[in-house]
Amino acid sequence: MKLFFLLLVCLVIGPTIAQNSTGYVPLSDDEYDDIPVPFMSSNHLKNLPTKYILSEDYFPAAGNQGDIGSCTTWATGYAVGSFYNAVKNKTGKPDSPDKIMSPAFIYHNIRTCHCGPTCGTSIAYALNLFRDQGLITMAELPFDMTCQSPAQEDLQKSSTLRIKDYNKIRDKLNFNEYKRYLSNDVPIITGTSLGSGFTS
Numbered sequence: 001m002k003l004f005f006l007l008l009v010c011l012v013i014g015p016t017i018a019q020n021s022t023g024y025v026p027l028s029d030d031e032y033d034d035i036p037v038p039f040m041s042s043n044h045l046k047n048l049p050t051k052y053i054l055s056e057d058y059f060p061a062a063g064n065q066g067d068i069g070s071c072t073t074w075a076t077g078y079a080v081g082s083f084y085n086a087v088k089n090k091t092g093k094p095d096s097p098d099k100i101m102s103p104a105f106i107y108h109n110i111r112t113c114h115c116g117p118t119c120g121t122s123i124a125y126a127l128n129l130f131r132d133q134g135l136i137t138m139a140e141l142p143f144d145m146t147c148q149s150p151a152q153e154d155l156q157k158s159s160t161l162r163i164k165d166y167n168k169i170r171d172k173l174n175f176n177e178y179k180r181y182l183s184n185d186v187p188i189i190t191g192t193s194l195g196s197g198f199t200s
Helices: 029-033 071-088 103-110 123-132 175-182
Strands: 011-013 188-190
Touching: 071 103, 071 123, 071 188, 103 123, 175 188
Parallel strands: 011 188
Antiparallel strands: none
């Protein structure tokens, strides 16, 4: 498995339709346009695999956000943050609270509304926190299904587990871009709206 993590590049695909109860809040067109695109050499698009799967050994088991609009922070912190920590610090599979990053830490730091099912957040804002303040583990701040606000001192913690920056997909319809990043073990974070049949 090839690992290129001197710089973790998280890619954001958006904006999409409207916020739904899962908690994804798309950026405005202007905000999305401000996210830089990575340099792409044509050489990187040669000999791409027809399929590639990021190893499950670096991801935690699926979690439960309950009735809180925190899907963005579960994707960026719990999933990608734990993946990044496992690879960067060689901690092994994220299978315990001290190896899994806290979605509550991101959610309560960046939300601008009352905690609950209709209070969502933006992928870019979550990644900004990952870059500027870092992430802490579930052992330090567990996810509370009751929406209890964490202590201020917990939210003000900082960490050395940080990404240098993140980029967006240059051309959302060019699937070779997706293949290029995934085949180099770079996760892609996407946001989308779900139809009413998703939970039925």
